[in-house]
Amino acid sequence: MxxxxxxxxxxxxxxTYRMRALILKEFRxxxxxxxxxxxxxxxxxxxxxxxGFALNATVSNLKLxxxxxxxxxxxxxxxxxxxxxxxxxxxxTFFSINDMSKKIASGKLDxxxxxxxxxxxxxxRGTPVTVQVLLNAMxxxxxxxxxxxxQGVIASYNQTLAAGGLHAKFQQIASSDVSHRxxxxxxxxxxxxxxxxxxxxxxxxxxxxxxxxxxxxISAAAIVKEREAGTLEQLLMSPASTxxxxxxxxxxxxxxxxxMGLMAIGIxxxxxxxxxxxxxxxVMAAAALCLLCGIGIGTFIATFTKSARQAQxxxxxxxxxxxxxxxxxxxxxxxxxxxxxxxxxxxIQHFGMISRGAMLKGSGIETLWPNFLxxxxxxxxxxxxxxxxxxxxxx
Amino acid sequence: xxxxxxxxxxxxxxxxxxRLAVAxxxxxxxxxxLLQTTAISLTVKDxxxxxxxxxxxxxxxxxxxxxxxxxxxxxxxWPADRQPDEAFTANKARGALIIPEEFGRQIARGENATVQMxxxxxxxxxxxxxxxxxxxxxxxxxxxxxxASHPQPVIAAIRLWxxxxxxxxxxxxxxxxxxxxxxxxxxxxxxxxxxxGEQKTILQVYVSNISAHEFxxxxxxxxxxxxxxxxxxxxxxxxxxxxxxxxxxxxxxxxATLFYVFCVTTFGNMLGAAxxxxxxxxxxxxxxxxxxxxxxxxxxxxIENIPAxxxxxSNFVWGRYYIVVVRDALLSGGGWPSVGFDVLAIAAIGSFxxxxxxxxxxxxxxxx
Numbered sequence: 001m002x003x004x005x006x007x008x009x010x011x012x013x014x015x016t017y018r019m020r021a022l023i024l025k026e027f028r029x030x031x032x033x034x035x036x037x038x039x040x041x042x043x044x045x046x047x048x049x050x051x052g053f054a055l056n057a058t059v060s061n062l063k064l065x066x067x068x069x070x071x072x073x074x075x076x077x078x079x080x081x082x083x084x085x086x087x088x089x090x091x092x093t094f095f096s097i098n099d100m101s102k103k104i105a106s107g108k109l110d111x112x113x114x115x116x117x118x119x120x121x122x123x124x125r126g127t128p129v130t131v132q133v134l135l136n137a138m139x140x141x142x143x144x145x146x147x148x149x150x151q152g153v154i155a156s157y158n159q160t161l162a163a164g165g166l167h168a169k170f171q172q173i174a175s176s177d178v179s180h181r182x183x184x185x186x187x188x189x190x191x192x193x194x195x196x197x198x199x200x201x202x203x204x205x206x207x208x209x210x211x212x213x214x215x216x217x218i219s220a221a222a223i224v225k226e227r228e229a230g231t232l233e234q235l236l237m238s239p240a241s242t243x244x245x246x247x248x249x250x251x252x253x254x255x256x257x258x259x260m261g262l263m264a265i266g267i268x269x270x271x272x273x274x275x276x277x278x279x280x281x282x283v284m285a286a287a288a289l290c291l292l293c294g295i296g297i298g299t300f301i302a303t304f305t306k307s308a309r310q311a312q313x314x315x316x317x318x319x320x321x322x323x324x325x326x327x328x329x330x331x332x333x334x335x336x337x338x339x340x341x342x343x344x345x346x347x348i349q350h351f352g353m354i355s356r357g358a359m360l361k362g363s364g365i366e367t368l369w370p371n372f373l374x375x376x377x378x379x380x381x382x383x384x385x386x387x388x389x390x391x392x393x394x395x
Numbered sequence: 396x397x398x399x400x401x402x403x404x405x406x407x408x409x410x411x412x413x414r415l416a417v418a419x420x421x422x423x424x425x426x427x428x429l430l431q432t433t434a435i436s437l438t439v440k441d442x443x444x445x446x447x448x449x450x451x452x453x454x455x456x457x458x459x460x461x462x463x464x465x466x467x468x469x470x471x472x473w474p475a476d477r478q479p480d481e482a483f484t485a486n487k488a489r490g491a492l493i494i495p496e497e498f499g500r501q502i503a504r505g506e507n508a509t510v511q512m513x514x515x516x517x518x519x520x521x522x523x524x525x526x527x528x529x530x531x532x533x534x535x536x537x538x539x540x541x542x543a544s545h546p547q548p549v550i551a552a553i554r555l556w557x558x559x560x561x562x563x564x565x566x567x568x569x570x571x572x573x574x575x576x577x578x579x580x581x582x583x584x585x586x587x588x589x590x591x592g593e594q595k596t597i598l599q600v601y602v603s604n605i606s607a608h609e610f611x612x613x614x615x616x617x618x619x620x621x622x623x624x625x626x627x628x629x630x631x632x633x634x635x636x637x638x639x640x641x642x643x644x645x646x647x648x649x650x651a652t653l654f655y656v657f658c659v660t661t662f663g664n665m666l667g668a669a670x671x672x673x674x675x676x677x678x679x680x681x682x683x684x685x686x687x688x689x690x691x692x693x694x695x696x697x698i699e700n701i702p703a704x705x706x707x708x709s710n711f712v713w714g715r716y717y718i719v720v721v722r723d724a725l726l727s728g729g730g731w732p733s734v735g736f737d738v739l740a741i742a743a744i745g746s747f748x749x750x751x752x753x754x755x756x757x758x759x760x761x762x763x
Contacts, residue, residue: 039678043682047686050686050691050705051690053701053705054700054701055695055696056697057437058519058520078549101556102729105727106729106732107719107727107733123548128547128548128549129548131550132554133552133554135553135555136557137556138557138722138727140436141437141563143555143561144561147555148523148526148527148528149527150553151527151530151531151534151551154550154551158547158548183507183541184507184509184510184536184537185533186509186530186533187510187511188511188514188525188529189511189512189514190526191480191483191515191516192516193517196516196519196522197519198520200517200519204517308673308674309673309674310415312674312677312678313415313416313419313677316419316582317423321430324430324431325430325434330434330435330436330437331521333441333442334439334521335436336433336434337441339434353486356517361483363484363485367484
C-alpha cells in the first residue's frame, strides 16, 4: 500500500492552490490571445464542413455521349435503359465516334455508348450483338464503378429481353435448350449504411485528423509563445515545481481542445446525420487520447524550435505524411501491400477504426480494445516523451 | 529591370540561408508526391471476405472457387456458427458471401438460385466496388455454366480510355503535383513577404527608390524560380517514378505552368503584404491555399459531387484550372482546343492577385 499512498500524496501535492493559479493563468492567456482562441473554433469547424461536403467520391450521373447507328426502336430502348438509370445521363447524340471522342478527350463527357447499325436486325434474329461502352478511365475509381454500373444495366436489360416482349426469338432459343440449368442471382445487402452515404466514411475519419492536426498546431503555438516572449524564466523563478508548470501548461489546452472535439462530434451528428449506433463515450474517450497524442507531438516539436514560425514549418513535415497514411480519406486496403503496415503506426488510423466501429457499426469495447490499447500506448509514449523534453529544457 | 533582378537575388540569398525553408521548398514536395501518390487510391483490391457455404454441393463449391480465384477478394476463414456481421465489427472482413441450402439442387432443377452478398457499407465507395466485382464474378459463372439456356442478347464491350490499366497513380499523381505546387511556393513567398512586415525591414524598402512594381516583381520572380525548380523536380518523379508521359502537345502545359507559378507566388505575396505576421500569414496560406485547392478543385474527388451551395466557389479556385491542364497534358492529350480557356483563367486569376498585392503596397508607406 505504501507506493499507492505515496502516489496519492504526490497527486495531492500537485493539486494545490499554486497549481490552480497557474492553470487559471494559462486559461486566461489562451482566451486573451484572440487568434489562438479563434483557431480553436474556426479552422476545425470549417475543415470538418468542407471536408465532409467536398470529399465525396460518389459516382453518379456520368455523362454518356451516344452514337446510334441503328436508329431503331430497339436501340432507343437500350439508350433509354442506360440513361434513365441515375448512374448515367444522356450527354448528347453524335453522328460519328470521332466527334464524340473529342468531347471525351476534353472532359465534357465521361464516356460513350456506341450502337452498331445491325443492332436491331441481330436482336430480331436472335444473334447476340455487341455494343461498345467507352469510359474515360483517367479517374480509376470512376472507371471501376462506372464499369460495374454499365454491366449491371446491360444485364438487367438482357433479362427483360429474355423475358419476352419485343424479342420473342430469344425466349424460343432459351426454352429449346435441353440441358436446362438455373442461373445464380446475386443479392447484395449493404449493412450499416444502406443509403450508401459517402460522407459517413470521410467524416468519421476526418475527426481523427482534425484532433491531431489542431492539437499539435495549437499546443506548439502556446508553448513556443512563452519562450519567444521570454516569460519562461519567470515561471521557473516561481516556487512551482517543473511538473506543476508542465501540467498547468498542458491541462487548459487539453480542456479547450476537448471542447473543440465535442463541438466537432456535435457537427457530425447534426449536420451530417451520422448515426451513433454504439457508445458515444467510447468515441469521446478515443478522441481525448487522440488529442493527447496531438498535444504530445506539438509539445515535442515546440521544445526543439526557437520560434513559432519554425515550429509551424516543422509541423509541415509531420502532419501531412501522418494524414496521408491514416486511412481517413481513402481506405487503407487501397494502399500498396508493403505500405499498409505503416498505417498501423498511426494514431489516426486507430482512432478511425474506433470512431467508425462505434458510430456506424455499433461495435463495443469487446471488439475495439486492441485499437484502444494501441492508441493508449501512442499517447503514453508521446506525452511522456514531450514532458521529458520539456523538463530537460526547464532545468 | 536591374532593381528587379537585385531584389530577386536578395530573396534567393535569404532563402538559401534558411535551411528549414530550403528543406520545405525542395524536400517536402518530393516526399509528399512520392508518399501520397503511392498511398492515395480508392480502387481497393484483394479485400477480405468470408464465405458461408450452407450447401456444400459441387455447384456451390464451384462458385466459391470463382471468388477465391479473383484478384478482388481473398477468402478468410470464419467459424460457421458465428454471425457474419461479427466479422465486420471486428474488421476481419469487408464482405460475406452466403450460399443457402438447396443451392445446388435449385440450379440443377433449372430454377434460379439467389446467393447473398453482405457488404460492410461503412465505406460507401468500397462497398460499391465489392458489389460490382462480385456481380461480375457471378455473371461470368452464369455465362459459363448456363450460357446456352440463358443467352445474352446484348453484350457490352467496355473500353477504358486514357488509363486502361486503371492505375490510380496516373490520376492522383498529377493531382498531388498540383496540390504541392499550390501549397509550397505561396508558403515560401508569404513567409518572405510577411517577414519584411514583421521585422519592419519593409521600412528600408519604403525609403529606398525602388517602386512598388519593381519590389513586387522582384519578389515574385525569385519565388517563381523556386517554384519552377520544384515543378521540374516533381515532373521528373512523375515521369521516371510513375511512368507518365506527355500524351499530346506539351506547350499548353508549359505556358500554364508559367502562369500558374506566377499566380501562386503572387497569391503568397498578396497575403504576406496584407498580414505582417509570419505565423498568421502562414496559417492563412495553409488554410486558403490548401483547403480551397485540395477540396474544391477536383483534385481527388469530382467537382460535380460538391453540393451546389458551395460548388460555385470552385470557379474561383486557381488550382481547378491548372489540374485540368496537367491532366490533359499527361493523360488525354487534347491540347490547346480543349484547355485554352483554362490557361487564360489561370492568367486572369494571377493578374487579379497581382493587382491586389500592388494596391496594398503602392503607396510605399506604413498604413495609418
